Amino acid sequence: MTCSLCDRIAATQTKNYPYLVHEYPNSYLYLGEHQFYRGYCVLVSKTHYAEMTDLPGPLQIALFQEMMHAHALIESVFAPKKMNLCSLGNVVPHIHWHFFPRYAEDPNFTNPPWLQMHLFEGARIAAPERDALVMKLRAAVTAL
Numbered sequence: 001m002t003c004s005l006c007d008r009i010a011a012t013q014t015k016n017y018p019y020l021v022h023e024y025p026n027s028y029l030y031l032g033e034h035q036f037y038r039g040y041c042v043l044v045s046k047t048h049y050a051e052m053t054d055l056p057g058p059l060q061i062a063l064f065q066e067m068m069h070a071h072a073l074i075e076s077v078f079a080p081k082k083m084n085l086c087s088l089g090n091v092v093p094h095i096h097w098h099f100f101p102r103y104a105e106d107p108n109f110t111n112p113p114w115l116q117m118h119l120f121e122g123a124r125i126a127a128p129e130r131d132a133l134v135m136k137l138r139a140a141v142t143a144l
């Protein structure tokens with residue numbers, strides 16, 4: 001089984017994928033292609049599994065630890081009031097987590113981030129800003 005996230009992983013492994021923040025042993029952390037929520041990132045399992053319960057136990061634990069590291073990393077750079085983590089997979093059934101940093105000035109703070117998804121496309125960032133955010137996150141990896 002392959003999917004769009006499998007394709008992204010293949011692209012990551014064969015060329016310099018510009019949204020790549022960090023390679024973990026079992027996953028990749030990417031800056032999101034939109035930044036409606038500044039610091040939005042996605043952590044993608046290197047292996048195609050639809051559900052966490054499909055994973056062997058040790059891999060469940062390892063992926064969870066990578067998720068916690070990514071969480072702390074994004075917090076350290078963007079200092080949100082709260083982090084929203086989402087793992088859905090209804091559209092792309094390949095284990096991944098969305099990290100939505102949420103800020104005090106967000107007028108919809110108490111609502112799920114997906115209620116704003118109609119605005120995400122308009123929040124795509126240009127390459128220079130993308131590169132700056134990726135470099136900021138990469139620099140923080142070593143500081144954790």
Ligand SMILES: [Zn+2]
Nearest residue numbers: 003006048094
């Ligand atoms: Zn896949």
